Amino acid sequence: MEGVLQLQSQLADYTTSLYNEKEFLDEQFTQLQQLQDESNPEFVVEVVSLFFEDSERLLNELTKALDQQSVDFKKVDAHVHQFKGSSSSIGAQRVQNACISFRNNCDQQNIEGCLESLQQVKHEYSLVKNKLETLFKLEQRLLKAGG
Amino acid sequence: MDCSSSTMGLDYEESPHVLAVDDSLVDRKLIESLLKNSNCIVTTAENGQRALELLGLGDRQHIINKKKKKKKDSKVNLIITDYCMPGMTGYELLKKLKESSDLKEIPVVIVSSENVPTRIKKCMKEGAQEFMLKPLQQSDIKKLRCHMTKFSKPTNGKLCMGS
Numbered sequence: 001m002e003g004v005l006q007l008q009s010q011l012a013d014y015t016t017s018l019y020n021e022k023e024f025l026d027e028q029f030t031q032l033q034q035l036q037d038e039s040n041p042e043f044v045v046e047v048v049s050l051f052f053e054d055s056e057r058l059l060n061e062l063t064k065a066l067d068q069q070s071v072d073f074k075k076v077d078a079h080v081h082q083f084k085g086s087s088s089s090i091g092a093q094r095v096q097n098a099c100i101s102f103r104n105n106c107d108q109q110n111i112e113g114c115l116e117s118l119q120q121v122k123h124e125y126s127l128v129k130n131k132l133e134t135l136f137k138l139e140q141r142l143l144k145a146g147g
Numbered sequence: 148m149d150c151s152s153s154t155m156g157l158d159y160e161e162s163p164h165v166l167a168v169d170d171s172l173v174d175r176k177l178i179e180s181l182l183k184n185s186n187c188i189v190t191t192a193e194n195g196q197r198a199l200e201l202l203g204l205g206d207r208q209h210i211i212n213k214k215k216k217k218k219k220d221s222k223v224n225l226i227i228t229d230y231c232m233p234g235m236t237g238y239e240l241l242k243k244l245k246e247s248s249d250l251k252e253i254p255v256v257i258v259s260s261e262n263v264p265t266r267i268k269k270c271m272k273e274g275a276q277e278f279m280l281k282p283l284q285q286s287d288i289k290k291l292r293c294h295m296t297k298f299s300k301p302t303n304g305k306l307c308m309g310s
Contacts, residue, residue: 028282035180035285043180050173081231085260086173089282 004147011138018135022094024128029091048132051090055125058083062118066111076114077106083121094124163224163295164188168198168240169258170232178227178283185288190223195235198228199243202250223253224295229281230259230266238270245274256291258283 018024036043058079065076084099098121105113165187167178175191182189192198199205202223226244228237235243237257245251254276259266267278279287 031282031284032177035177035184040180040183047173047176047180050176054172078233081260082171085231085281086171088260089171089173089177 004142004145007138007142007145008147011135011142014135014138018131024092024094024131026091026093028089032090045136048090048136051086051092052129054086055083055095055129058086059118059122059125062121066114066118071109071111071114073106073109073114077103080106080121087125092125092128095121095128098124162186162188163292164190164222165225165227165295166190166192166198166201166223168192168195168226168228168232168237170194170229174229174281181283181285181288184285185292187288194232195228195237195240195243198226198240202244204243204247204250225254225256225276225291227256227258227291230257230270231261238266238273241270241273241275254295 019026019029032044032047061079062076062083065072065079080099080102084096084103087093087095087099098117102114102117102121105117165182167175167182167189169175169178169191170193172193175193179189179191190201192201196205228240230237232240237259241255241257244253244255251274255274256277256279257270257275258279258281260281262280270278277291
């Protein structure tokens with residue numbers, strides 16, 4: 001059974017790496033954590049879960065929209081704009097950045113560019129999702145260990 | 148910036164009622180939490196139409212304040228709305244609110260993820276109290292408390308000078 005101190009240190013290191021090394025997360029994520037308290041103990045997990053649901057929906061919509069014979073770039077852009085917004089709200093910096101270049105491709109009505117951007121956004125999203133899930137698991141373990 | 152409660156018409160102890168309008172589920176959850184953290188009562192709406200209905204202006208009269216009143220005394224102290232929403236934008240919602248004799252006094256704050264000067268200008272021109280950038284922070288909400296007014300007090304309308 002891992003000690004509390006060990007887990008705490010693991011969690012701290014992991015969190016730091018998310019911010020600093022690869023910039024998966026920015027200060028907005030810290031804001032979320034600050035909103036979590038005894039009256040709202042699951043806040044971060046709840047918001048992030050909403051983000052995951054929303055993102056999956058948006059990615060499906062984007063895939064469909066780009067698969068059309070005649071692509072409606074306005075529609076694609078609207079979805080990307082939403083995705084950019086929600087990723088910014090939870091501090092998923094790299095997803096947000098991928099959305100920005102996606103929007104540029106939409107502006108230029110560049111289909112190839114959009115398809116590449118979609119892949120990039122999907123990739124960044126799955127990375128951050130993975131990271132966040134790991135983070136939550138670490139937190140759970142810490143809680144169980146009595147931390 | 149010192150907001151003394153005597154100029155606001157809102158007692159220090161009272162919880163202002165804020166209506167937050169945003170099509171994003173994530174953002175609604177976030178703003179709800181930010182507002183509750185500042186001791187506000189929060190109602191959220193996912194679009195302008197729903198917001199108007201809640202305020203008693205829609206086709207379906209689902210008034211937030213359920214008490215029947217001859218003259219609608221809206222209990223909402225502040226409306227925060229996202230700018231970019233499908234259907235009715237925050238700007239369009241703002242216009243509708245300002246056109247309503249019952250609701251035009253409620254301060255409206257527009258929030259947007261995009262810093263577009265022409266957009267900001269037109270919202271302020273239409274009577275928005277403030278324009279803020281997303282994502283909102285706790286400090287933004289603290290600032291907004293100055294703008295919240297209560298309508299049952301006739302000496303109302305004095306807003307924070309420090310903004």
